[in-house]
Amino acid sequence: MPTDFEAGGVDRERLGRLLERERAAFVARHPRSAAAYDRAEHLFGKVPMTWMNKNAAGFPVYVERARGARLTDIDGNDYVDFCLGDTGAMAGHSPAPVVAAVTRRLAELGGASTMLPTEEAATVGAELSRRFGLPAWSFTLTATDANRWAIRLLRAVTGRPRILVNSYCYHGSVDESLIVVGPDGRPRSREGNVGAPCDVTVTSRVAEFNDLDGLARELAHGDVAAVLMEPALTNIGIVLPEPGYLDGVRALTRQHGTYLINDETHTFSAGPGGATAAWGLAPDVVTIGKAIGGGVPVGAYGLSAELAAALTGRPDLDLVDMGGVGGTLAGNPVSIAATAATLREVLTDDAFAGMIDVATVFADGIRKIIDGCALPWSVSQLGARVEYRFAAPAPRTGTESAGCADPGLEDYLHVYLINRGVLMTPFHNMALMCPQTTVEDVARHHEVFADALGELLR
Structure with missing residues (x-):
């Protein structure tokens, strides 16, 4: 059993080993993205906009095509996209x-x-x-x-x-x-x-x-x-x-x-x-x-x-x-x-009703997984948007929220999910639903998320 439990209720030594493993797997799965990043010497920060360097694995995924709630990178990897351009594609990609x-x-x-x-x-x-x-x-x-x-x-x-x-x-x-x-x-x-x-x-x-x-x-x-x-x-x-x-x-x-x-x-x-x-x-x-x-x-x-x-x-x-x-x-x-x-x-009234219903399924499922692992985490929902937090109860101010950030744990979950075809918002553990997001997409996230926690907490 883990012995060095700290913030977030996880063994930090094990977390470090798993994060290193997942980052290595990311590099192996994304050779064309890695090469594209290396070649981009005439871009400030090697990306079109510097915040694209906010990623958990050392370099960003390069997109080839996107439609609805799906995205494919230039290495041919397919993703269920819960990031959706950090709200820019809340209508789905190219509706x-x-x-x-x-x-x-x-x-x-x-x-x-x-x-x-x-x-x-x-x-x-x-x-x-x-x-x-x-x-x-x-x-x-x-x-x-x-x-x-x-x-x-x-x-x-x-x-x-x-x-x-x-x-x-x-x-x-x-x-x-x-x-x-x-x-x-x-x-x-x-x-x-x-x-x-x-x-x-x-x-x-x-x-x-x-x-x-x-x-x-x-x-x-x-x-x-x-x-x-x-x-x-x-x-x-x-x-x-x-x-x-x-x-x-x-x-x-x-x-x-x-x-x-x-x-x-x-x-x-x-x-x-x-x-x-x-x-x-x-x-x-x-x-x-x-x-x-x-x-x-x-x-x-x-x-x-x-x-x-x-x-x-x-x-x-x-x-x-x-x-x-x-x-x-x-x-x-x-x-x-x-x-x-x-x-x-x-983004009609009916579309929002469906998106919020799917988000509620997302939130309920995450709560069940977190409770089953006895983790001191919480889940917050804002209509079609859901986030899991490394604190319970959920923070009530911005300063409290900033204080419960856990970059290592966040990076591990993000890379683990990316390596298995699930894309989350890179700035936090936030998932957004679009009109094309399905309950099956949510189930895929939950399956991978549960596996990530299972490996971390064993």
Whole structure:
């Protein structure tokens, strides 16, 4: 029996040996990916974007083709894909309605980039309004840009300089969001923050998720234009709101004259209208990206009627030319066509119901395996998204969630799964369901996951 049990309830020496074995097996299974990585000397970090180096095995899998919930790499290995582009492919890879809409736009109608509107944009805006309850929408190419532009608008309309976020939140590469609560309880720049234009504590305030007292203290300064938050933290691991917390956030922001932005980019998994609709929330702004374009780059932000009127009634704000809100490719005909097809034909109300049902099967099965192994772990579900955590009970704040990370254990599980044809989100132990994900796909994950634990705990 193992004798050196530490965090996570596993023998660390055995974990190290198994991880070394699995990494060696990964290298043997992926010679073409390894060669492609070695040849990529003209790419910064050897990858198209540096976060692609976040992998458990030393180099990334190189994709050859993907369709629905399946992916094949250049070595011919097939995968059940629970990563789905870290939400970008929540509609499944290359869904047929999106392929048809983009093909028609490019091949038949033309005009990939015109800087002119299409009638379809108004249709998309109406559908987003139906889903999220906000009447006025504008488009970007990423959720990061949607957040950046919303922040600028709210600073303008309030005359206040600061933005408040939750510790260990994720809002893309928004400068103002890279702030955390330090061990001494004071705000500080998040570790690894690259090239910050200024000290983030000058632009931002921070409070822990699920901490209304902390939020109230920060808002009492009277200088916060907006609270930018995910209704549930996701990118530090799923942290769900406690009962009454989100209602308390809305009450406090109104009390202090502060706008509320719900970033639904990842929490869109909660349902057709994200957590905003699923949980009956009433933000002033919703930002979203990734999934709504069916894999084609797009982002959007929606404004309340009151806020839209306040902004358009300000002739001193340059919303048309060089005022800092907008981009030449934003709202282009291709991304609009893809978004229309995704919302109308792929990520429908019925599709979400099926995705959430499959995710519930995933969550229930993982709990059964973990309980059977008597591990001090937990499982969190956010609609079509599920994650297993190396802590029980599940963390209630971003700082707690960061503190229960276990890179070695996470890497072992990820490589073990990849070597047996199951792909998880590389940043955490998160599985996302798309409309094509089946109960059989879930069963395959659970079979391999149980085997991984069996080898580790024997």
